[in-house]
Amino acid sequence: MTIQNSSSSAFNLKAITRPNIYVLEPYRCARDDYKTGVLLDANENAYGPALVNTESAEFSVISSDTLAGLNRYPDPHQEEVKQLICNLRNLPIKDDQVVEPLKPANIYVGVGSDECIDTIIRCFCSPGKDKMLTCPPTYGMYAVSAQINDIEVVKVPQDPANGFDIRTDAVMEALSNDPSIHLLYLCSPGNPTASLVDRESVKKILKHPTWNGIVVVDEAYVDFAPVGSSLAPWVTKYDNLIVLQTLSKAFGMAGIRFGISYTSHSIATILNAVKAPYNVSTITSELAIQGLSVSSLSNVRKNISYILTQRDRLLRELPLIPGIGNFIGGHDSNFLLVQILDKPAGQPSNIVANKLYESLAQNKGVVVRFRGKEYGCLGALRITVGTGEENTILLEKIREALMEIYKA
Ligand SMILES: Cc1ncc(COP(=O)(O)O)c(C=O)c1O
Known part of the structure; x- marks a missing residue:
């Protein structure tokens, strides 16, 4: 953070700001990077809110009393x-x-x-x-x-x-x-x-x-x-x-x-x-x-089961793409952590993982998160499980982008 004193007063922001706050690197949210596209970067729930009747024409959950x-x-x-x-x-x-x-x-x-x-x-x-x-x-x-x-x-x-x-x-x-x-x-x-x-x-x-x-x-x-x-x-x-x-x-x-x-x-x-x-x-x-509420909870359970089915699909289908390495960590969430290789059947690579991340976001409309700099996560992308349709796009675009990266 560099803030300059534009007036001639004694005011000096740096001197009066708590030193730990002055040097703070704020948390970088997924949405700081990309805001549009197939958003598989923030571990959100692609199936929508659990609230009942979100698809109904009369959908209006805030009561007039409220x-x-x-x-x-x-x-x-x-x-x-x-x-x-x-x-x-x-x-x-x-x-x-x-x-x-x-x-x-x-x-x-x-x-x-x-x-x-x-x-x-x-x-x-x-x-x-x-x-x-x-x-x-x-x-x-x-x-x-x-x-x-x-x-x-x-x-x-x-x-x-x-x-x-x-x-x-x-x-x-x-x-x-x-x-x-x-x-x-x-x-x-x-x-x-x-x-x-x-x-x-x-x-x-x-x-x-x-x-x-x-x-x-x-x-x-x-x-x-x-x-x-x-x-x-x-x-x-x-x-x-x-x-x-x-x-x-x-x-x-x-x-x-x-x-x-x-x-x-x-x-x-x-x-x-x-x-x-x-x-x-x-x-x-x-x-x-x-x-x-009871009816929303049944939506929650339904959406969880869709997500788990799609998670299993990604676990099966991602490894079929040349250049996709191992899943690391576990499978207990609505996202997967997967290593990207420097060449098909090669070694995990942060350079290629980062290129893939950028190519997906900038050229293919699919946003995931690069996690290769985290401890023990060399070459890793974190991919949120999306809807069936979104995952089809994800799989196709990853295949395409990796082919382009390896050819270049
Ligand atoms: C592990 C973990 N804890 C907490 C949060 C923040 O959740 P909330 O939306 O409730 O602030 C996140 C968001 O991604 C998360 O991954």
């Missing part, structure tokens, strides 16, 4: 939507132990899970003093929010040779050795790895004998993983756990900005005390309530 009441501030506590979230997640889980059901007091809701990520850091890490731990490759906003809050990030990379498992012992050791680490951010299924974190590893860390800190498990994509994969029900059992979810992915409602944090009553009380009083708008909460 519209007439927009002169009033929204409910600061969002009790109704929190109860629906609890009903949704109070399902039997894989583990045999009976856990206490989730209640609205276990929940903090934010403007997308991105706001939750930031609120948690602000609550539990003192700027310039405390640290947090992440396991790269992982979601970029953890580090950006950390920098905004002047929090150092300690990194314990995942193990790419082992399907991107987290290195549990190394994480345990890092936590033992540094009491200034107050938060551990895990992403399950991971972005960009699409693999679930082993629940036994999470359990082991939650029971760390000496570390005093909080484990945050970001489950933005958990609804694309096998049913019962969520650790949200564990928050009534472990006092030091926060689980994040969002309506942006499986629910197809990224535009309303609604993120969820499940945690103990004590942590939820702190998060709710720190949030802006009316962070979730009336319109957002009304749409979230509708998205969580």
